[in-house]
Amino acid sequence: MNEKLLLDDGTELEQVYCRPDTLTDVPYHYCPGCGHSVVHNVLMEVVDELDIQDKTIGVAPVGCSVFAYHYMNIDMQEAAHGRASAVATGIKRVLPDKLVFSYQGDGDLAAIGTAETIHTVNRGENILIVFINNGIYGMTGGQMAPTTLPGMVTSTSPYGRDVHMAGYPLKITDLVAQLPGAYYVTRQSVHNPNAVRKLKKAVTKAFEYQMQNKGTCFIEVVSNCPSGWKMTPVETIKYLEDVMFQYYPLGDLKVPKE
Amino acid sequence: MEKEMKTEEPRLMKGNEALAEAAIRANIDAYFGYPITPQSEIIEYLMREVPNRKDKKTIVLQAESEVASINMVYGAAGAGARVMTSSSSPGISLMQEGISYIASAQLPCLIVNVVRGGPGLGTIQPSQGDYFQATKGGGHGDYHLIVLAPSSVQEMADFVFDAFRLAEKYRNPAMILADGALGQMMEKVILPPDGGLPKTPKPWATTGKTKDRGHNIITSLFIQPEEMEKVNLQLQKKYEEMQSEVRWEEFQTDDAEILLVAFGLSARICQKVVDLGREKGIKIGLLRPITLYPFPYKRIAELSEKVEFILDVEMNAGQMVEDVRLAVEGKVPVYFKGRMGGMISTPEEILQEVEAIHEKQNVLHD
Structure with missing residues (x-):
């Protein structure tokens, strides 16, 4: 970055932004308007800026971001559905000097992987867990997630989520924040540029805490799913602001006492 | 092969404890497990002994389940560690998903099954009822474990070395298929030499991407059928090569x-x-x-x-x-x-x- 670029007519341009080396040259497969690619960018920009590409090992989940390792130019492992935090534990325990993160969706982290999530944080594993909550199973075609809101229509709740039948949306981030092993717990989003900047700050802090062996850092990103929600990307942003953030308010849930 | 290296005095040990001691001597980097009868002595022995061995950096972690244990094994094996877990029949059933992933991602590791009577919760008494599960794959998909069947406490110890040697040679999970009696009974055993199993290079492991190489990926996902078939053919070729290890x-x-x-x-x-x-x-x-x-x-x-x-x-x-x-x-x-x-x-x-x-x-x- 900050390289000078000379045009044919002699104009000198300063490059202020480019694809970081931590992202591969593979086009994202995500649907238009999906938040995943933005979160990938943010993560890899932080890895680039902290110069920790050679130290960072990621764990991809099962879900839409199953191919995260195609895009992130770092060493990565692909975990079984829900087991990313156990896989990350295995990596971190044998390579304690490396920086390890898992990247998981709501079905992965808060349904099938609930036990692994809770116990990983409860052990205070020195890792970062990035939790993408869009309230739906995107990859399998828009089924109900543990975080689907009451009344929300999905392919397995075609008349809206009935809490008497299907239970309530699981605020797993609130649960995790109660555990002594959790060092830093925050809920962020990527629905506008300001939110993206805030997420980047949170990710940077989380990696710095990991370098100081502080315990588990947990970042929820309340995100969207235009295809699953059957909305345009712009409509999903409005839905996030009007509905999702009411149930999942943005902000820090646990911050270190400094 | 081990004979000339055995310079130690015989000891009287339980099968499970001899196996655990052999694991320490094989310089395992990590053990992840969950207690279950009749093999809990393995994790108990490791938890008790490892802190007393100042020269050992072995991680011993009691996980929240067998499901978590085997996925920790996946992560650590993918990161290049010499890693193992142990359990007994119902616990091994819980691990099958993870074992299938490990086989597909071609990660060397050791899984010990001290078999008890089944099906279901069954009994804690010895059985050989997991032969099919151990030798025919066990989880989903076409794969095989390398399976060693000890018949003495001596072999409970020796086969730890043999299993890791084979697992690392073929990048394949290995299983020691014992039973509750072999785990619990005491016999004379001459333990394998401490540090007698050299570490093998693992350039494929996720140890952090350096400038001089592309990023290493550990995965069992090959979404294009042409690619998935290729991986399967490679696995089958490996299993063919393994036939020479028959004992x-x-x-x-x-x-x-x-x-x-x-x-x-x-x-x-x-x-x-x-x-x-x-x-x-x-x-x-x-x-x-x-x-x-x-x-x-x-x-x-x-x-x-x-x-x-x-x-x-x-x-x-x-x-x-x-x-x-x-x-x-x-x-x-x-x-x-x-x-x-x-x-x-x-x-x-x-x-x-x-x-x-x-x-x-x-x-x-x-």
Whole structure:
């Protein structure tokens, strides 16, 4: 970055932004308007800026971001559905000097992987867990997630989520924040540029805490799913602001006492 | 191979503890496990002993479940560590998903199954009811583990080294398939030498991407069928190469007219059957597969040419007997004797069976 670029007519341009080396040259497969690619960018920009590409090992989940390792130019492992935090534990325990993160969706982290999530944080594993909550199973075609809101229509709740039948949306981030092993717990989003900047700050802090062996850092990103929600990307942003953030308010849930 | 290295005095140890001590001496980087009878002594021994070995950096972690344990093994093995877990039948069932992923991602590791009687929660008594699960894959998809079946406390220790050696040679998960009796019983054991298993380079491991190489990916996902088929063909080629690692041992087979085939604890019992039979003038011998995968099909086929019949003895409803029949291809009758649910046939019971079949065979031939 900050390289000078000379045009044919002699104009000198300063490059202020480019694809970081931590992202591969593979086009994202995500649907238009999906938040995943933005979160990938943010993560890899932080890895680039902290110069920790050679130290960072990621764990991809099962879900839409199953191919995260195609895009992130770092060493990565692909975990079984829900087991990313156990896989990350295995990596971190044998390579304690490396920086390890898992990247998981709501079905992965808060349904099938609930036990692994809770116990990983409860052990205070020195890792970062990035939790993408869009309230739906995107990859399998828009089924109900543990975080689907009451009344929300999905392919397995075609008349809206009935809490008497299907239970309530699981605020797993609130649960995790109660555990002594959790060092830093925050809920962020990527629905506008300001939110993206805030997420980047949170990710940077989380990696710095990991370098100081502080315990588990947990970042929820309340995100969207235009295809699953059957909305345009712009409509999903409005839905996030009007509905999702009411149930999942943005902000820090646990911050270190400094 | 290990013989010349054994300079230590024999010790009296439980099978589970001998195995755990061998794991420490194999310089494992990590053990992840969840307690279950009859093998909890393995994690207990490691938790107790590792902190006293100042030269060891072994991680011993009690996970929240067998599901978590095997996925921790996946992560650590993918990061290049020498790693193992242990459990008993119901716990091994819980691990099957993870084992399938490990087999597909081609990660070397050791999984110990100290088998108990099933199905279901079953019993804590010894059994060989997990033979199918161990040797035919166990989880989903076409894969095999390398399976070693100890029949003594000595082998509980020795096979830790053998299993890691093979696992790392072939980038394949290996299993020690023992049983509750082998885990619990005490015998004389000469432990393998401390640090006697050199570490192998693992350039594929996720240790952090350096500038001089592309990023390393550990995955079992190959979404394009052409690619998935290629991975499968590569696995099958590897399993073919593994056939050269087949191991078995024979007792008094030179002049045998009746052949017993048994593995693990059943083979120990059948050695006694051979002795008792020989005392009665019955020309009986024993073949004991040491590796259950690969399986000694060829040798059993050869021996079947020379014997009147084969009796396969197991602590289950008849599992390995299917492989024995595959080897024999109907050339001689293959009979089965087994007990289930944690019960074990006595040598006398097995010999009676041999005599009864022998008599029946003679009637048929007269």
